[in-house]
Amino acid sequence: MKYTKRDKALILLEDGTIFYGKSIGKKGSAFGEVCFNTGTTGYQEIFTDPSYFGQIMVTTNAHIGNYGTMESEVESDSVKIAGLVCRNFSFTYSRPSADASLEEFFEKNKLFAISDVDTRALVSHIREHGAMNAVISTDVDDIDGLKEQLSKIPNMKGLELASKVSTNEPYFYGDENATYKIAALDLGIKKNILRNFSKRDVYIKVFPFDSTFEEMEAWNPDGYFLSNGPGDPEPLDQAQAVAKKVIEKGLPLFGICLGHQIIGLANGISTYKMHHGHRGINHPIMNLETGKGEITSQNHGFSINREETENHPDIKITHVHLNDQTVAGIRMKNKPVFSVQYHPEASPGPHDASYLFDEFLETIKKHSNSSVTS
Structure with missing residues (x-):
């Protein structure tokens, strides 16, 4: 595992709710409709599934990245999710047949992600209040600016993708x-x-x-x-x-x-x-x-x-x-x-x-x- 300083990050929902975490790799922001997947495996297939295009994926499984990635386990030509939110991100992997870490996979596909988020609370909020647009970002000191940008993201209803x-x-x-x-x-x-x-x-x-x-x-x-x-x-x-x-x-x-x-x-x-x-x-x-x-x-x-x-x-x-x-x-x-x-x-x-x-x-x-x- 290479050590990199991890910046403070957040996920801001369109109803104003905020959850904090840490960025994985690069700084920046990603916008999309937030949704969650309850699968315990198959994260690489999920991230490359075209049906998830433009969505911010919350994984309910506690550990993401622990078995790495394989070139043969993609469902399309590139990552399709807008960003990832998880609890624990594994920078190392243990599967002998894997050809790269999930961190390397994200870097290659320029995907922005955050971890160390209370995903149980976040998923409970989505289940109670419904799917909605959100932004994940390292711009934690510019909440008003993020809200303004988020307000311009179109709703999934009526959206042809x-x-x-x-x-x-x-x-x-x-x-x-x-x-x-x-x-x-x-x-x-x-x-x-x-x-x-x-x-x-x-x-x-x-x-x-x-x-x-x-x-x-x-x-x-x-x-x-x-x-x-x-x-x-x-x-x-x-x-x-x-x-x-x-x-x-x-x-x-x-x-x-x-x-x-x-x-x-x-x-x-x-x-x-x-x-x-x-x-x-x-x-x-x-x-x-x-x-x-x-x-x-x-x-x-x-x-x-x-x-x-x-x-x-x-x-x-x-x-x-x-x-x-x-x-x-x-x-x-x-x-x-x-x-x-x-x-x-x-x-x-x-x-x-x-x-x-x-x-x-x-x-x-x-x-x-x-x-x-x-």
Whole structure:
């Protein structure tokens, strides 16, 4: 461990609440919506998850950095969180296979972070008062200046962020000689989603967030996928138009997280910003189709309206979150379309829900067979 002087730092919430700590590495400030993740492992995957773009991450696990980092354990091309708040930051690591410390990882990605914060009190405050914008900073003597800057940060409600993390040009993933082809709309796609498809004999073409259905259809895929991603789903008109076209034509469609919300909106179901969201790797889900419980990885601050979903004539609820009964999965009754609010690719997280990738492949196979015989 190299010794560096650690400056006093703080996190200032938009309601005026302040928690103090110490900076990790550089001086400065970072702004974004504050949220918390309850996972005990997987911090590197969390920090690089595009769904967290622009958010200040509070980790509830007491020790962050103790097993270092590995180049292979990233979910995108760079760190996506705006900053980190933790209790204890480990400058040294003990995992033999790690290739760098978390401190080195942060320095490389120019990430600002603070530790020695009472994260139990901070998380309790967020749970009670809801997610809100915040700033982490070493400018502890300029509270008024930080408040003024913080007041100019836009609210997550109504904020379109998929364009900030989506690919600019289409690209391919997997074996071009694979049996099946999937066209994926990149709203902030995680690498492990692509890995899960690829290892199931699928070749994927990943399209930018604003691609049209016609552009995706021209590749002649066997199925369509709407990815996870950050921000409010409502402003994503083009993604909703893609979903509507796929549904209208009766083609196989699978959505995860933000993609799930887009499918809901495409069916006329509204979405809403949650009080403080679901973020962690131990969220309990009930699969209403099998009667089995699943422990899942989740990361979302928006949800689809349950009452509207229950009253929709063409949709059935397939999964519910057992903590608050929010909609965690839907299926269209007469179309090869389904989606889930959580992360079956489980990176990080348990693998209870990985069967959903197999289910989508079965959906594609059934549709292909019915197309041939009809």
